[in-house]
Amino acid sequence: MKFYRDSIVNSYAQIFFSNHKWLAYLLLLASFIDPYLGVSGLIAAAASVFFAKWMGFNQESIRSGMYSYNSILVGFTIGVFYKFSLPFFGILLLASLLTMLITVCLSAFVAAYRIPFLSLPFMLGVWAILLGARGFKAIELSERGIYAINDLYSFWGPDMAKFMQEMALLKFPLLIDVYLKSMGAIFFQYNLLTGILMALGLLIYSRIAFSLSVLGFLTGYYFVQFFQGNMTELEYSYIGFNYILSSVALGGFFMVPSLRSYLLVMVSAALIALSISALGNFFYVFQLPIYSLPFSIVVMLMIYALNNRYSMNGLHMVQYQQYSPEKNLYTYHNRLERFKNDTYFHIHLPFYGEWFVSQAHEAAITHKDDWRFAFDFVIADETQKTFKSPGEEVTDFYCYNLPVLSPAAGYVVTLVDGIVDNAIGEVNLGENWGNAIVIKHSDFLYSKITHIKEASFKVKLGDYVKKGEVLASCGNSGRSPEPHIHFQVQSTPFVGAKTLKYPISYYVSKQNEKYTFHSFDYPLEGQTIFRINTTTLLKNNFDFVPGMTMDFAVDRDGEKSNVKWEVFVDSANQSYIFCHETQSLAYFVNNETLHYFTDFKGDKKSLLYYFYLGAHKILLGYYYELEVKDVLPIDGFFTGFSKVIQDFVAPFGIYLKTEYSAKFIEIDDPMSPSKIRISSSALVKIGENVKRKIEFYFVLNHSKNFTMTINEGKICTHVIRIA
């Protein structure tokens, strides 16, 4: 039963590309202003859901309402066109089935071209019925559209009829009046009340969608007026909603809302005006209505064209649909801020311990032109000297003969050996790279280490090496006046290949005994840097393996409760923690260096949400007072009035800034720790004005029974993992 309810309700929301419950119920309510239409729509939705389930189509697709929203629109059309009678219901059921089948076929067909089917099934279904019904006399045309008030009177009684009449007399400015009526026209109801209800639903669902609908409509309206188009048609028939639907679809649903998407909406509105005229004239010959055909065609055209751009700059397609322009936008910005520089393949530093960057990218000495994205590493003492006195022999240099490690897994594809180390100060320009090794990590991704010590290779050509495996020793061969490691990423296997700009995945830099964490960053000249050594205690505490359960005792200012979580992994191999009680889930990634959360769905008051915030990004190696920073998705974290304003202006700029930071504050024993304390905080602010702030303290120990303390305002919550 719950399945049918969800599927039917979602069908209504789907008309506005949403899965918002409130919007769905308001739309359902609005459809019942004209009860005949309400009933036909509801029957159509229920029938298609039933048929789809019965025929065994994808359950999740049915539940999302994707297969049934076109049927609702067909249901409305039939409700408007024909008189209620037994044959009427027959044809209604048949039309629902047909539309659902068209939807299924079309969705499979257009998916290959990465375009949505929109309300094309609705048009095909409507034409099939309208043309087909001409041959059946039992299906009579209705006259209800003409005497709408009569219907209201007979169904809802005199009060409602009077109310509607008074509504009709309300003098709204023309534009608002037409906008609201066009909105109502999506449901074939040409009255203000339906329009108001629907517009209200749209506003509650999404501020961006609402503003887009207004923008699209106004553009269309003024375009028609300027080109002296058919204003009567726009003002008095079922056509204005094309502007509304297309602007919501293009401006906020398929595209990430932005200034450019708003401009796109204005351009499309003009195109729609043109295609309304074109399609109208064409289909007039067949005496067929075009309803939402212009919207479907223009939006499909735009999306197909935009998908085939060579460069995706500027207008961004929504990659992961969240059924809300706001969510799409905030998620997009959040991902951009968090993972902008992330690379799929991780490259690490090729050495143990603390090294000094003597030359970084685009440096003055040798990292120039085609070889500008390379690094030179040496070891320096506190006076920045790289050797101990007298520094006349290679062996006086701190880094000489130290292990060189594989930056990542791959095959050894090039190996040069047999070049002797230079005397200090001399260079071998003939064999300038010296002894070298190139490792192939994937197609067009190679890393190269050169100036290696002669005959120090521990691997041979063709070997598969793992990340961190010892390859050879640091030497002084080639164009190298003193021992150092030259490291670069390139896209070909050749020793002299040009360099590729590629970040080092994770490393820590150290200055004045202060540690700084870097992720997907480029070491700078003069920095002292090292690979991250993970701490077993941290790794154990954040080792959430699928199937594992966690129990917590919660004490919220004396109010006690218990919470249970379970860890799952979905078919896309994404791990998440699931809270059965609140049906919430928090997606996370653990890549051996970092634990971080990527997404949260469900109850924003649940303990899981607080854990998602507090442990948003945790480095799995302890470095005293090292701080890891991140940003949080604003959606759901802050819900004040300024958030509503933010929603409206979000496509043009985000002024509500979120900050996350986690800091290691205590370790009982660095060698074999049994207790580590971490403090973290999540906050949102406008300028310097903090609007919401939560502080967290974690105490981790060997038994994995960590504790978490949450402080927000005066409320303090203590959480202990008990199993």
Next chain:
Amino acid sequence: MPGSKIIFNGPDKTETDLKLAIENNSLIHIDHLDELYLIKELAVEMNKKPRVAIRVNMDTGVYPIWDRFGFNYENGQAWDAINKIMLNDKMELVGLHSHIGTFMLSPNAYGIAASKLSDLALGIKKKYKKNIQYLDLGGGFASKNTLKGSYLQGVDTSPTFDQYAEAISTAILNAGFVEDELPLLLLESGRSLIDEAGSLLGTVISNKRLSDGRRATIMDFGVNILFTSFWYDHKISPAQDFSQYTEDAVLYGPLCMNIDVIRENVTLPPLKRDDHVVVHTVGAYNMTQWMQFIAMRPAVVMIDMNEKAHVIRNRETLDSIESAEVMPEYLKKFKL
């Protein structure tokens, strides 16, 4: 110093000592089975899980083998102790320790010790899925002193730190640890770090000729102060201008005992009464083993990085000896 940063090592650990160590979460290096059993009992009694390591002795190609300390690697005693700890679950095995000898002139011996300890650590990982957190290779690293009977000078024969480091780290890196599970390396490099930092300043008391005609010089310090002269030929240099003529001499200390010889044979320019000398490389083992025999112990002075001198131990007085003495009541009335 927090107790958790102290390693408690040695053959003699009393029950009180062990309790204190367990209470403070110190690392205990177990030397023998009796100690292991005692710690196990104390762990139950105190309801704590002590962090322990075992000391392992082994054949590193250097003789004598120091097999009086710890559990032997080759005959399986070490594994026996490891199994006793791991299966019992009353202690947490966090490290492995060895200390293969003293004044080791062969870096290779450390390489062998490191690979044998690594082998144990990897075996523990394989058998018990337990990561050993540190390997303590102990000490025994040679300073630049010259051992008695050595043909060449210590500066020429003692390995450099680089040679020791090369031998140990190569052995560990080649042992087969996964990168993330490489153990921490601990070294007890006390003597080799501190020996060269200490010098002894002394003064000539007298010169004389021995019966066979050899020159003998009596100094104001002897084996009472410079205990290490029992096993080192300390380098000694005059501290003022001297002539180009030298003569073989015997250097004696001030004690009225025949064994008080600092150097049996040293080539020095002739020194006269009140001349000063510097004895080099005396930083290790002297201040821990010197004694108040005949003469009081001298002051210790530290010269800091800015060449400023600080007294860090006062010259002893009669009171230093008497303050700890207790006179029985009836002897107090005794009149000389």
